[in-house]
Amino acid sequence: NAGVTQTPKFQVLKTGQSMTLQCAQDMNHEYMSWYRQDPGMGLRLIHYSVGAGITDQGEVPNGYNVSRSTTEDFPLRLLSAAPSQTSVYFCASSYSFRGVSSYNEQFFGPGTRLTVL
Amino acid sequence: TQLLEQSPQFLSIQEGENLTVYCNSSSVFSSLQWYRQEPGEGPVLLVTVVTGGEVKKLKRLTFQFGDARKDSSLHITAAQPGDTGLYLCALEDSGAGSYQLTFGKGTKLSVIP
Numbered sequence: 593n594a595g596v597t598q599t600p601k602f603q604v605l606k607t608g609q610s611m612t613l614q615c616a617q618d619m620n621h622e623y624m625s626w627y628r629q630d631p632g633m634g635l636r637l638i639h640y641s642v643g644a645g646i647t648d649q650g651e652v653p654n655g656y657n658v659s660r661s662t663t664e665d666f667p668l669r670l671l672s673a674a675p676s677q678t679s680v681y682f683c684a685s686s687y688s689f690r691g692v693s694s695y696n697e698q699f700f701g702p703g704t705r706l707t708v709l
Numbered sequence: 710t711q712l713l714e715q716s717p718q719f720l721s722i723q724e725g726e727n728l729t730v731y732c733n734s735s736s737v738f739s740s741l742q743w744y745r746q747e748p749g750e751g752p753v754l755l756v757t758v759v760t761g762g763e764v765k766k767l768k769r770l771t772f773q774f775g776d777a778r779k780d781s782s783l784h785i786t787a788a789q790p791g792d793t794g795l796y797l798c799a800l801e802d803s804g805a806g807s808y809q810l811t812f813g814k815g816t817k818l819s820v821i822p
Contacts, residue, residue, distance in 0.1 A: 700751025
């Protein structure tokens, strides 16, 4: 199993450009999510999905879109990049979200470091 | 939304010393997870605590869940340079229809050889 993969690993954008961060998992996990990590701010949830075709907003959704057409993939789209979106982005997945606590372990990808100039 | 406070924010100690880091919530939670994140990588789960008063051990790491289910601690005995990293606690949002994990801001630990 490759686990959770993210591409690209690094990206530099100019203000106003759009791009998609890719995330895929091969563990047949229902739950997938996107976080951003900024110095001193911890991990903040952007969007999440509890299954194919179902997405919802997290704590900081503005400026980002997601879709979940398959169980495996959960791309994050930046519509018009802004310097405030400079951050490290992590995708995570888990078998489910509720119920037995062991099913809720989040498996994280290696992250995408994004700089917006 | 439940708030999680982690303390201290930074900790720098010598190899062989003991340390404790804390995670406190503004309200009762059903379970709490501890993660460790090494530089340039994603967080990795260390343990999940579920029962009030629960104590779990993972080699030199001891995790405790407060009786009132509002706090948790992580104690490391005889710290080693390999323990260096960011320690994060996270809890499940208990709101109806919500499926969100809330993370604390973390404790950044440096163990000096």
